[in-house]
Amino acid sequence: MTQRNRLSHTQSASQSRRQPSTSAAQEEDDDTIFTQPSSTQVQKGLEKLTAAEVERKVAEVVQYFLVKDQKKVPVRRAELVKNVVKEYRNVYPEIIKRTARTLDQVFGLKLVEIDSKNHMYILVNNLEPADGASPINSPTSPKMGLLFVILSVVFMKGGVVRENLIWNTLKKLRVDPGEKHEEFGDVKRLVTDEFVRQRYLEYARIPHTEPIEHEFRWGQRADAEVSKAKILEFLGQLFEQEPQSWSQQYKEAHSSQASSSSQR
Amino acid sequence: MSRQMGDSHRRFLQTMMANGIIDEQGAKALYQHCCEVHSTQCAADRLDDFIEVINSKLQPMFMQIRKGMSEVTGYQHYALVNMAETDITRMSSDYADNELELFRKTMDLIVGSENGTASSTDILNSTDSMTTKKLKKSETEHLLSRFVQDNWLSEKRGEYTLSTRCIIEMEQYIRKMYPDQVKVCYICHNVAFQCQICEKPTCGIKIHNPCVARYFKGRPDPHCPACEEFWPHEIPEIRRPRSQSRR
Amino acid sequence: MLGAHVEVHPKKTHYKMKRARSGGDEDAPRQNGSAGRRTEDQHPGDAEGEGSDFGPADLQNNENDPSLRREIRSKYRELISSVQQNREDMLSPSNNKLTEVLEEANQLFKDVRQAREAALDAQLLVMATDLGKEKAGQLFSEGTAFDPAAFTEHLLSFMGINRLEEGDEEQQNGSTFGGYLPQDAWHRLSRRAECCFRTAPSFHYMMGSFHAEPPPPKQRIERQRKALTTEAKRTVPTQLKKMETSHQEATEKEVERILGCLKRYYEDDPASPISYFEFVIDPKSFARTVENIFHTSFLIRDDLARLYLNDEKLPCIAHVEEGEVEAEGSGRRKQCIMSLCEETWKEIIDAFDIQESMIPPPEVDDE
Numbered sequence: 001m002t003q004r005n006r007l008s009h010t011q012s013a014s015q016s017r018r019q020p021s022t023s024a025a026q027e028e029d030d031d032t033i034f035t036q037p038s039s040t041q042v043q044k045g046l047e048k049l050t051a052a053e054v055e056r057k058v059a060e061v062v063q064y065f066l067v068k069d070q071k072k073v074p075v076r077r078a079e080l081v082k083n084v085v086k087e088y089r090n091v092y093p094e095i096i097k098r099t100a101r102t103l104d105q106v107f108g109l110k111l112v113e114i115d116s117k118n119h120m121y122i123l124v125n126n127l128e129p130a131d132g133a134s135p136i137n138s139p140t141s142p143k144m145g146l147l148f149v150i151l152s153v154v155f156m157k158g159g160v161v162r163e164n165l166i167w168n169t170l171k172k173l174r175v176d177p178g179e180k181h182e183e184f185g186d187v188k189r190l191v192t193d194e195f196v197r198q199r200y201l202e203y204a205r206i207p208h209t210e211p212i213e214h215e216f217r218w219g220q221r222a223d224a225e226v227s228k229a230k231i232l233e234f235l236g237q238l239f240e241q242e243p244q245s246w247s248q249q250y251k252e253a254h255s256s257q258a259s260s261s262s263q264r
Numbered sequence: 265m266s267r268q269m270g271d272s273h274r275r276f277l278q279t280m281m282a283n284g285i286i287d288e289q290g291a292k293a294l295y296q297h298c299c300e301v302h303s304t305q306c307a308a309d310r311l312d313d314f315i316e317v318i319n320s321k322l323q324p325m326f327m328q329i330r331k332g333m334s335e336v337t338g339y340q341h342y343a344l345v346n347m348a349e350t351d352i353t354r355m356s357s358d359y360a361d362n363e364l365e366l367f368r369k370t371m372d373l374i375v376g377s378e379n380g381t382a383s384s385t386d387i388l389n390s391t392d393s394m395t396t397k398k399l400k401k402s403e404t405e406h407l408l409s410r411f412v413q414d415n416w417l418s419e420k421r422g423e424y425t426l427s428t429r430c431i432i433e434m435e436q437y438i439r440k441m442y443p444d445q446v447k448v449c450y451i452c453h454n455v456a457f458q459c460q461i462c463e464k465p466t467c468g469i470k471i472h473n474p475c476v477a478r479y480f481k482g483r484p485d486p487h488c489p490a491c492e493e494f495w496p497h498e499i500p501e502i503r504r505p506r507s508q509s510r511r
Numbered sequence: 512m513l514g515a516h517v518e519v520h521p522k523k524t525h526y527k528m529k530r531a532r533s534g535g536d537e538d539a540p541r542q543n544g545s546a547g548r549r550t551e552d553q554h555p556g557d558a559e560g561e562g563s564d565f566g567p568a569d570l571q572n573n574e575n576d577p578s579l580r581r582e583i584r585s586k587y588r589e590l591i592s593s594v595q596q597n598r599e600d601m602l603s604p605s606n607n608k609l610t611e612v613l614e615e616a617n618q619l620f621k622d623v624r625q626a627r628e629a630a631l632d633a634q635l636l637v638m639a640t641d642l643g644k645e646k647a648g649q650l651f652s653e654g655t656a657f658d659p660a661a662f663t664e665h666l667l668s669f670m671g672i673n674r675l676e677e678g679d680e681e682q683q684n685g686s687t688f689g690g691y692l693p694q695d696a697w698h699r700l701s702r703r704a705e706c707c708f709r710t711a712p713s714f715h716y717m718m719g720s721f722h723a724e725p726p727p728p729k730q731r732i733e734r735q736r737k738a739l740t741t742e743a744k745r746t747v748p749t750q751l752k753k754m755e756t757s758h759q760e761a762t763e764k765e766v767e768r769i770l771g772c773l774k775r776y777y778e779d780d781p782a783s784p785i786s787y788f789e790f791v792i793d794p795k796s797f798a799r800t801v802e803n804i805f806h807t808s809f810l811i812r813d814d815l816a817r818l819y820l821n822d823e824k825l826p827c828i829a830h831v832e833e834g835e836v837e838a839e840g841s842g843r844r845k846q847c848i849m850s851l852c853e854e855t856w857k858e859i860i861d862a863f864d865i866q867e868s869m870i871p872p873p874e875v876d877d878e
Contacts, residue, residue, distance in 0.1 A: 059324035063352050066325075066714045071357050084352065106321045107281075108274030109711045123711040127275055130301045135293035138282035138712070145700030148707060149666065156657035165599050165659060172663040173670075174692055183697055186779060193866070210634065213595065230707040238665040245655045281712040327714070346716035353719035360782055361822065364721040397829075403782050416717055433718045441723065 037090050045090040057088050058098045065103065065111070069123050072198040074221070077119030114199060114220035122199065124224050142183045143190065147200055149173065150191065152231050154201075154216050156249055162206070163214045166191070195219070228253035267317045272298040277318050280329055280344040284415050285429040288340040315342070326350075332432035335380070335425075335458040336418075337503050338474025345433040358414070362396035363407055369394070370408075370417065371434075374426055375442045380457025381423040384408065425458055450489060451475035460497045467491035477502045583622050587631035590615060594638050599659060602646055609642055669703070670696035765802070765873065766809045770830075772870050773816055777830040786863065787818060787826035793868035794860045797853050803870050804849065 037045070046054065064084045068075045081089050088095055100111040103123065110124045153169055154161050167177050175181055177188040184190050192214075195201040199221035206213045218226075232243035232253050244250050275298040280286065286294065292311055299306030315329050322328055326348035332341055346353060359367070369390040373382035387408065391399050399407065408424065411417040415429045426434075435455050439446055447470045449456040456470040469490045471479065477500045480486040486495035594601065594612055601608045616635055623629055667690075674690035693699075776785055791807055793799040807828070810816035814831055821827050859865070 055324060059326075060350075060352060063325050063350075064355075067352060067355050067357075069711060070713045070715065072710075072713075083355075106269060106274070106277070106318075107711075108271065108278055125278070125709040125711045127271060127278065127709075129706040129709075130275070130297070132297065132301065134279065135297050136279050136283060136286055136290050138279060140698060140701040140705060142697035142701050144708065144710075145697040145704055148700065148704035153659055153662065156662075157659070162598060164595055168596075168599050169659050169663055172660070173666060180779075196866075211592075211595075225709050227707050227709070234703065234707060235662075238669060239661065241655070246657060247655075249657070278712045281714050284715060344714070346714075346719045349719040349723060353716070354721065356716065356720040358715055358720065361721075362782060367717070368721065397782070397784065400781060407782075414715070430717060433716060437718050437723070 036093055039093075042091050042094050045088075046094060049088075049091065054088075054091070054094070054098070057085070057095055058102060060084050061095055061099045062102050062106075065099065065121070065123060066107075072122075072221070074114060074120040074122045074199055077121070080121075112224045114224060120199075122221050122224065146170075146175070146184060146190070147195060148231075150195070150201065150216065151218060151222055151226055152235065154218055155228055155231060156235070156246065158248075160215050160217050163203070163216060166216055200225075269317055269321055270302060270304055272302040272304045273314065273318050275301060276314070277322075277329075277344075280342070285341050285343040285427075285432070287334075288342070291342045326353075330432050332428060332435075333452065333454065333472070333474070334428040335431070335456070335472055335474070336428075338472070338477065339503070341428050341432065343429045343432040347436075362394060362399055365394055365396045366391065366399055366404065366407060367411065367416065370411075370424060371426070371438070374424065374457060375438060375445050378461070380459065381425050384419075384422045384424065387424065431455065431457070449475055451479050460495075462488040462491060462493060463496055464488065464491050464493040467493060473500050474503065476500060579622070580625060580628070583619060583628050584631060586619055587616075587628065587635060590619070591631065591635050591638065594635070594642070598642065601642055603658070603660060609639065609646065613639060666700065667692070670700055672696075762806065762809070765806045768873065769803065769806050769870055770810055770815055773810065773828065773830045776869065784821055784827040785829065785869075787828045788859050789863055789865055790828050790869050792856065792859060792863075792865050793870065793872065794865045795868065796872070797856050799868070799870075799872055800856055801851065803868075804851065 061080070061084055064080065065075060081092065085092055085095060096111075103109040103111050104126060108125065108127045110126045112122050112124050114120050114122050149169065150166055153166060157165070170177060170187065175184065175187055177191070179187075181187050191201070192203045196203050196219065199219040201219045201222070202217040203214055204217070206215050228249070229243075232246065232249060235246075236243040243253075276294060279294055279298075292308070295311050295314055296306050296308075312331075319328050326346060328345055328347055329342055330345050332343065333339070334341055366387070370382055370387050373386055373390065374380055384405075388401055388404055391401075391404055408417065408419070412419050412424075412427075415427050417430065418425045418427045431438075438455060446455055448454060449459060449472045450469040451471050452475050454472075456472050459470040459472045460476050461471075462469045467488060467490050469488065471489075476497070479489065480495065480499045481502060486499060487493065488495055590612060597608065600606065601612070612635075616632065616639075620632055623632055671693045672690045673693065773785070773790070776790075791800060791803040793803060807816070811818055817829055817831050818826055819829065
């Protein structure tokens with residue numbers, strides 16, 4: 001799985017950069033040179049394009065987001081401009097606006113910019129999970145259970161935990177980061193590489209530790225995608241206690257809940 | 265025709281994305297469920313209209329919810345398919361290049377076969393002629409089980425066939441790529457892989473097993489609908505949908 | 512908790528709290544006031560201790576005995592790593608493991624004479640203080656504290672653990688690892704946890720994921736590979752010879768280690784090409800990158816690995832299994848060379864988004 005990532009990564013990297021030596025610099029240029037065109041520039045640009053041309057480009061960008069979402073790795077703006085938007089970059093704001101609209105109105109998905117500095121986008125579901133059981137049992141990945149455990153521990157322990165707590169917790173659940181797991185493969189790679197690339201987790205070195213230690217935090221995707229209130233609800237069931245009894249977490253869950261739902 | 269989509273349509277489409285393919289019964293139940301969740305009107309016989317609304321919006325992205333029949337059960341299914349090959353669609357990362365090559369080799373074998381199957385041994389042997397990075401035996405076996413799990417192939421006792429999902433999505437492609445090998449069902453006119461064949465060499469028409477069952481039902485003395493030759497094969501029973509049949 | 516522990520062992524737990532604490536802790540004065548373990552000989556300033564355990568002659572011997580020094584350091588390291596490993600258990604209100612560790616450290620400290628040992632002691636002290644602080648924090652935070660150990664127990668029950676059929680599994684870290692999880696344990700958890708996520712469903716397809724035409728034969732790749740190897744032959748050997756004689760042993764060890772890495776990645780997923788750059792580059796160290804490149808070159812020379820270009824003409828490295836060596840290539844020595852400056856190195860890290868080294872840095876043996 002993670003090796004697959006490596007491959008797809010190599011491919012996408014090469015798509016835009018044939019010769020690594022000169023092209024990395026080129027890539028940087030792209031990101032710095034590419035500033036959002038002003039609204040008058042966009043207006044002018046749109047005048048030169050037919051409605052059908054713009055629509056076709058929007059459809060391509062939608063397709064691109066769907067394909068890139070197969071692996072749940074965020075899309076970088078630079079990559080998007082280079083691979084798809086191309087000569088339409090002068091009307092980029094309009095393209096991205098319409099893309100977001102199509103994703104919302106057709107697919108019920110929200111296009112979220114998770115990193116306004118590096119301009120990265122992810123897709124999040126706009127639809128609430130249905131209360132009643134769906135007649136169709138969609139396939140689930142066991143990885144989601146693993147991710148749930150990690151996110152829960154991080155959240156309940158105040159937002160940041162040392163890696164050892166995570167590894168010990170997983171060991172108790174019969175998942176040893178040092179061994180190959182039947183369902184998860186290389187667990188350490190899944191947790192510290194795949195989940196991190198997908199921006200579910202942040203995995204950072206704790207300064208001045210010897211030997212080196214790391215700590216986990218929620219990644220930007222988790223912030224956009226995961227409901228702390230629902231986690232507390234589930235934990236309340238597991239512990240057979242009221243979610244409110246974890247008063248600090250409860251407060252946090254319900255304030256962040258309010259802010260994320262008002263964004264919609 | 266271009267009625268607006270609502271959340272019930274979006275929920276239906278999202279479930280199609282997550283599953284790839286759903287049988288007709290499941291689709292009907294899902295349609296009802298989606299309407300209930302979002303408190304919209306639901307007319308039992310309007311499933312195809314409901315899907316048409318979604319399809320009209322999917323069209324610019326070359327996507328579609330398409331209906332097709334299972335060659336094994338004869339039940340109708342709905343699959344969400346991609347309809348075009350572009351630079352963007354080739355960025356799909358579900359399978360590596362050599363894995364896709366093996367898939368095509370498997371398809372070559374199945375389409376080229378008489379009865380629409382390829383044995384695991386033949387597939388394993390076909391890796392010898394791979395032009396991308398060669399797959400080892402264990403890798404090939406693992407990959408084949410992934411194809412089955414992802415619903416692109418079906419497997420029974422070591423014989424692989426194209427899945428319903430695969431046929432629904434790839435019918436056009438197969439017709440185009442294998443024009444000399446593809447035969448269509450004499451009854452339903454869709455491409456036929458797993459089927460019965462008229463034994464008269466000059467005729468040799470193909471009929472899907474479920475189409476055979478329906479066509480010859482109640483005819484004690486079956487003859488080929490094309491050449492009137494005696495139909496020597498066993499006539500299967502028509503399958504009745506079970507109450508809980510899900511893929 | 513630390514306070515409670517101090518009361519039980521008032522004499523042994525001085526531990527210089529003032530250094531690590533930022534003040535404001537009501538326990539601090541009492542701890543500073545408690546009898547220290549530093550001896551008069553070493554710390555005349557901390558003279559309130561109870562006198563030395565050693566005579567001057569004793570001290571002399573100990574200070575000069577390298578094996579004893581080494582032993583102390585190694586015991587400290589063991590202690591530090593056990594604290595790191597069992598951090599969570601030590602935090603649990605239901606035991607006094609932290610006390611035990613501190614007692615052990617006190618014993619060790621008696622023999623501390625050199626700066627290196629003192630540094631380890633200080634490191635342990637910082638960790639213990641941290642733990643103590645966190646343990647105390649648990650007592651004062653509002654609401655219920657979250658107990659990860661209880662969480663895992665509840666999860667195991669939810670996932671349907673079968674505790675009846677306990678095998679002869681060992682007890683580990685005091686918690687039983689008995690019982691086994693059913694096949695669908697993680698699926699069961701995923702299905703329930705799903706509603707906490709608003710994950711977008713993704714779209715998968717087969718048609719359109721590959722070129723409709725069969726790919727053309729790939730002769731050009733072979734050609735380029737050959738060109739590369741002949742050029743390499745011309746330029747490298749002298750440099751190699753030099754290295755071979757001076758650092759032969761270290762080099763061989765390192766080459767072995769890197770081969771091990773390559774094999775592991777290959778075995779993990781033999782289908783995926785391994786990008787050469789991602790394999791050799793250490794994003795944290797240019798020097799190690801150069802070393803990796805150097806050592807990897809031996810693998811290629813010895814036919815233990817091969818370099819090739821993928822469809823995008825990017826170099827990939829693959830492990831060559833025994834007996835897999837192509838007939839035409841065997842017997843012919845190959846060597847690859849590449850130049851890399853620090854700037855290119857940085858560019859490649861950016862281009863390939865290399866977060867961490869695939870070849871872990873060699874363990875430094877400081878003994």
